[in-house]
Amino acid sequence: MPVRTGVRFEDVAQDGDGVLVTLREGDELVRERADVLVGADGVQSAVRERLWPSGGPLLWSGIRMWRGVAEGEQIMDGATVLVGGSNRAGKFVTYHISARNPRLINWVAEVKVDEPGVVSAADWYRRGSSAEVSAHFASWKFRLADIGALLSATDRILEYPMVDRDPLPQWRQGRVTLLGDAAHPMYPIGSNGGSQAVLDARVLARCLATHDDAERGLAAYEEERRPPTSALVLAHRALPIEETITLVTERAPNGFGGIREVLSEEELAAMADAQRSISDADVRALNERESWSV
Numbered sequence: 001m002p003v004r005t006g007v008r009f010e011d012v013a014q015d016g017d018g019v020l021v022t023l024r025e026g027d028e029l030v031r032e033r034a035d036v037l038v039g040a041d042g043v044q045s046a047v048r049e050r051l052w053p054s055g056g057p058l059l060w061s062g063i064r065m066w067r068g069v070a071e072g073e074q075i076m077d078g079a080t081v082l083v084g085g086s087n088r089a090g091k092f093v094t095y096h097i098s099a100r101n102p103r104l105i106n107w108v109a110e111v112k113v114d115e116p117g118v119v120s121a122a123d124w125y126r127r128g129s130s131a132e133v134s135a136h137f138a139s140w141k142f143r144l145a146d147i148g149a150l151l152s153a154t155d156r157i158l159e160y161p162m163v164d165r166d167p168l169p170q171w172r173q174g175r176v177t178l179l180g181d182a183a184h185p186m187y188p189i190g191s192n193g194g195s196q197a198v199l200d201a202r203v204l205a206r207c208l209a210t211h212d213d214a215e216r217g218l219a220a221y222e223e224e225r226r227p228p229t230s231a232l233v234l235a236h237r238a239l240p241i242e243e244t245i246t247l248v249t250e251r252a253p254n255g256f257g258g259i260r261e262v263l264s265e266e267e268l269a270a271m272a273d274a275q276r277s278i279s280d281a282d283v284r285a286l287n288e289r290e291s292w293s294v
């Protein structure tokens, strides 16, 4: 079946044999029959809304995020993520994103601007204000990076509220299920949302291929993927790295020469282990694990 772009999911009905999906294509409504429907339609999923209309609103942390791409001086070895500040007040993150253009730097700025609460929308492509982000960060100049210069060199800034949703107790209804951000939107601060969506898709494909009955395949997929992704959603609300940054700020409010002046070896190791269990892949375990191919 070819990929079709430009169609919007509107509704779904199902019987024992399959699903009948209503899609909007321009001004027209079209209907398609299929064995199953997988809602992979992102943080504001219409499929999730159709399945679980009271399944949890968008929850805003009170943190506003801005991001942009600009050319700048190489930061350290060109392969290091530089994090300054804390997302309880203001945080700035930079990393290089192109081997072909080593000057290209992606940046993300986070500022706590409000108390946590429910919001109705979370648009990734909302234009951000350069003046607003500069008001918080233009004066930041580290030995390793000039944040003000990076902001001045950025043409286009995007703004996004840091949102997630409470984990659902169930994804599937019959032959319809959810995947990726539609199923488990999480704060985009642990490098996990996109990766987890890919893992969902890989497990889903295997479960559908290894079960003759489509509903059983979808149930097996949910059994494998819902518990770990639900735990990740909650873990991203208090990442070990954020807790550690807060602890360092409390212990050394006037700065420090080296991190070992502030944290013991045991504390550093515990933080690294805790963070790795959530955010950074265990490469060896990944390479040694049996392939999911069927």
Ligand SMILES: Cc1cc2nc3c(=O)[nH]c(=O)nc-3n(C[C@H](O)[C@H](O)[C@H](O)COP(=O)(O)OP(=O)(O)OC[C@H]3O[C@@H](n4cnc5c(N)ncnc54)[C@H](O)[C@@H]3O)c2cc1C
Pocket: 007, 008, 009, 010, 040, 041, 042, 043, 044, 045, 046, 047, 065, 067, 108, 124, 160, 179, 180, 181, 182, 188, 190, 191, 192, 193, 194, 195, 196, 197
């Ligand atoms: C600032 C920021 C930084 C991030 N950094 C990282 C990172 O470093 N690493 C990482 O792994 N993840 C990161 N993420 C998260 C990652 O981008 C998402 O988790 C990932 O894109 C989710 O993929 P998805 O396919 O589930 O949803 P999406 O990528 O949102 O795709 C959903 C698709 O569904 C379409 N759609 C919406 N409504 C409908 C409808 N009614 N009918 C049909 N189609 C519809 C949309 O047009 C879109 O194409 C970041 C996110 C943000 C905002």
